[in-house]
Amino acid sequence: MLRISAVRFPASVGRPTATARPSIDVEMLRHAQVIGSAVFYTAVGLLVLAAIWQVASLIAGKDLPNPIATLAVFGQLLANPFYDKGPNDKGIGLQLVSSLGRVGAGFALASALAIPVGFLMGANATSRKILYPIVQIMRPVSPLAWFPIGLAAFQSAGTATIFVIFMTSIWPTLINTAFGVMSLPDDHRNVARVFRFSRLKYVTKVLLPYSMPHILTGLRLSMGVAWMVIVAGEMLAGGTGIGFFVWDSWNALSLEKVLSAILIIGGVGLILDRAFEWAGQRFSYGS
Amino acid sequence: MEPFFQLEDVTKTFKTDRGPYVAVDGVSLDIERGEIVSLIGHSGCGKSTVLSMMAGLQDATSGTLKLQGRPIKGPGPDRALVFQNYSLLPWMTVWDNIFEAVDSVMTDLSRAEKRDHVGHFLQMVGLWEHRFKRPSQISGGMKQRVAVARAFAVHPSVLLLDEPFGALDALTRVALQEELVKLWSLDDKTETVVLVTHDIEEAILLSDRIAVMTNGPSARIGEVVDVPLSRPRHEREIIAEPAYREVHDRLWYLLTEAYRAVA
Numbered sequence: 001m002l003r004i005s006a007v008r009f010p011a012s013v014g015r016p017t018a019t020a021r022p023s024i025d026v027e028m029l030r031h032a033q034v035i036g037s038a039v040f041y042t043a044v045g046l047l048v049l050a051a052i053w054q055v056a057s058l059i060a061g062k063d064l065p066n067p068i069a070t071l072a073v074f075g076q077l078l079a080n081p082f083y084d085k086g087p088n089d090k091g092i093g094l095q096l097v098s099s100l101g102r103v104g105a106g107f108a109l110a111s112a113l114a115i116p117v118g119f120l121m122g123a124n125a126t127s128r129k130i131l132y133p134i135v136q137i138m139r140p141v142s143p144l145a146w147f148p149i150g151l152a153a154f155q156s157a158g159t160a161t162i163f164v165i166f167m168t169s170i171w172p173t174l175i176n177t178a179f180g181v182m183s184l185p186d187d188h189r190n191v192a193r194v195f196r197f198s199r200l201k202y203v204t205k206v207l208l209p210y211s212m213p214h215i216l217t218g219l220r221l222s223m224g225v226a227w228m229v230i231v232a233g234e235m236l237a238g239g240t241g242i243g244f245f246v247w248d249s250w251n252a253l254s255l256e257k258v259l260s261a262i263l264i265i266g267g268v269g270l271i272l273d274r275a276f277e278w279a280g281q282r283f284s285y286g287s
Numbered sequence: 288m289e290p291f292f293q294l295e296d297v298t299k300t301f302k303t304d305r306g307p308y309v310a311v312d313g314v315s316l317d318i319e320r321g322e323i324v325s326l327i328g329h330s331g332c333g334k335s336t337v338l339s340m341m342a343g344l345q346d347a348t349s350g351t352l353k354l355q356g357r358p359i360k361g362p363g364p365d366r367a368l369v370f371q372n373y374s375l376l377p378w379m380t381v382w383d384n385i386f387e388a389v390d391s392v393m394t395d396l397s398r399a400e401k402r403d404h405v406g407h408f409l410q411m412v413g414l415w416e417h418r419f420k421r422p423s424q425i426s427g428g429m430k431q432r433v434a435v436a437r438a439f440a441v442h443p444s445v446l447l448l449d450e451p452f453g454a455l456d457a458l459t460r461v462a463l464q465e466e467l468v469k470l471w472s473l474d475d476k477t478e479t480v481v482l483v484t485h486d487i488e489e490a491i492l493l494s495d496r497i498a499v500m501t502n503g504p505s506a507r508i509g510e511v512v513d514v515p516l517s518r519p520r521h522e523r524e525i526i527a528e529p530a531y532r533e534v535h536d537r538l539w540y541l542l543t544e545a546y547r548a549v550a
Contacts, residue, residue, distance in 0.1 A: 187374040190344055193362040195388040195441060205387055209378040285378040286423020 065256045073256035074263065088248070090240065092264065099234060099241040100268075102158070103226050106165025110222065114173035115215060121174070122181025122211070135174060143168035143229045147236055157237035164233045165226045172221035180214025181207060212283040220276035227269045289356050290317035291479060292341070292445055297350035299336050310336050312505035313350070316498055318445075321478040323471065325490040326508075327538065328500030329546070334483045335371070337500075338449050341481060342368045354445065364392040367443035371450045373430040375422040375437075381429075382418040385409065385437045392441040408440040411470060428459035435467060442476040449483050461522055464492055468519065487538045491531060492520055499538065501546045509546055512537055 050067045057066040065073075081093025121128045146167045150160030188210060192202045234243025242265060249257035299311040311333040318324050326334040339345045340352060343362040352359040354366065362368075375384045386405045393401060409415045412432040414425075422430050431451060438446055448467075452460040471480055484490050490497045494514050501509040515530050525531045 187370060187372060188376060190362070190368070190370070191374050191376065191388075193344065194342065194366075194368050195364055195391050195437075196362075197387070197391050201387065201391060205379070206376065209376075212378075286421060 070256045070259045074260040077260055095242050095245045099230050102162050103165055103230050106162045107169045107226050110166045110169035111173055114170045115177050118174045118177025119181050121178035139171045144232055161233040161237045168229045169222040169226045173218035176214045176218025180211035184210050216280040223272050291320040292318040293353045295351045297347045300348040309505045310503055313507050322495045323480040323493055325482045325484055325494040325497045327484055327490045327497055329502055332500045333503045333506040334500050335449055338447055338483045342366050342447050364441040365444045366447055367438035367441050369434045369438050369448040369451045373434045375430055375433055377422050380419050381433050385440055388437050389440050408436040412436045427455050439470055439474055446477050446480045491534055499541045
């Protein structure tokens with residue numbers, strides 16, 4: 001057997017060991033530099049945004065609060081996020097929690113339906129032919145159009161909002177799961193056929209791990225849309241939630257609060273997206 | 288006596304938008320137990336289609352394929368296949384890729400025996416140290432070693448290889464060719480090997496007989512060339528032998544003159 005192993009130089013040749021295997025300190029330093037520069041550029045971007053905002057508010061006058069005034073209100077909101085003074089006056093934290101709860105419930109129910117149905121559509125041509133036209137008709141519908149149906153069905157604005165999120169979150173997960181399962185390469189399938197994998201082994205060791213990155217992409221997209229739709233849904237539904245908070249702040253003529261809410265919505269959306277990205281990386285594989 | 292692996296008048300027709308396409312037309316070949324037989328031909332001549340039918344991944348349109356008297360019906364581990372592009376499952380470690388195959392096929396072994404078995408074959412191909420790596424972390428040559436180990440590990444009665452070394456660099460290719468023959472001669476369970484290749488030198492180095500396919504469409508086996516070289520063979524030594532020259536010239540003539548590629 002021919003084996004070509006890496007040529008090792010004796011220490012006396014004087015090859016610096018740092019190039020062969022960087023010491024932990026060097027690696028940590030490099031890592032810190034990467035993070036440092038990312039923080040720097042992000043800060044530059046935020047400063048540019050703040051500058052544009054400031055200029056815009058100078059032009060608009062009283063109608064658009066400037067960044068400083070907004071940040072002051074933002075600070076107040078964050079200082080006491082969980083106060084509860086009755087149904088129309090709750091802290092921003094409580095509003096967020098109720099929004100996240102609705103998104104979580106609708107998203108979880110949608111995923112529980114979309115992933116199995118996506119598997120079915122991906123694996124079975126007949127079910128694909130039957131279900132795909134339905135998906136094509138339903139997918140372009142604005143999720144808010146389902147709100148009255150939800151109200152009629154559940155007689156509760158909160159549950160109707162969860163229903164809207166449910167209808168929103170189905171499609172990206174369903175389509176990506178179906179695509180993932182369908183795109184399983186013949187080679188992988190043939191390995192299972194030649195070595196006679198059992199049905200269970202085929203699903204758990206071939207189909208599921210292959211489709212996992214696609215499923216997670218679908219979930220990430222679903223969560224992204226769900227988080228956008230919740231704001232609009234809660235504006236319609238009223239009561240609680242970050243969307244209600246935005247509308248309520250507008251009615252109270254506090255654009256500082258509206259802008260603060262926008263910052264918070266953006267921040268939470270970013271965190272949700274990154275969480276799914278992280279999960280996706282955990283299940284990714286090279287080829 | 289009936290041949291070990293028998294292909295009789297095997298034909299494969301594909302349906303296309305422009306009507307039926309006869310890829311392989313009337314291929315007959317008898318393979319004896321213990322032989323290494325190569326199928327050689329230009330790319331697109333249907334040699335991989337023939338191998339795929341032997342593996343049971345495709346059905347013949349007409350004709351029969353029989354292994355030890357039994358007609359081939361679907362794929363199975365008695366005809367383990369080494370795929371052209373390795374076909375390891377990329378989300379599994381080297382170890383798991385072999386283990387899952389062994390686990391499915393060798394149902395009469397205990398879990399500990401299966402583990403020993405996998406370890407044995409990993410050591411045979413020199414990949415024990417790399418057993419916890421994923422396919423993306425090892426070289427092409429190592430990936431094909433894993434695929435070869437996986438195929439040998441399930442003790443197939445015939446080992447089928449579809450241009451197994453085509454994607455590798457010349458040095459790695461030679462190393463793997465010799466390793467394949469070594470495994471074949473050491474392993475007392477797998478004696479018969481069928482190999483698809485377009486590489487004349489590879490065919491001569493490895494085979495007892497070489498079936499030369501004509502060009503498609505309607506490809507068939509034009510001629511079967513014997514390789515009268517003793518084993519073990521070493522690439523550098525056999526080149527000097529007159530028999531090597533003869534076989535080489537004959538194959539060269541068949542592939543470049545008789546069944547010339549329509550390039």
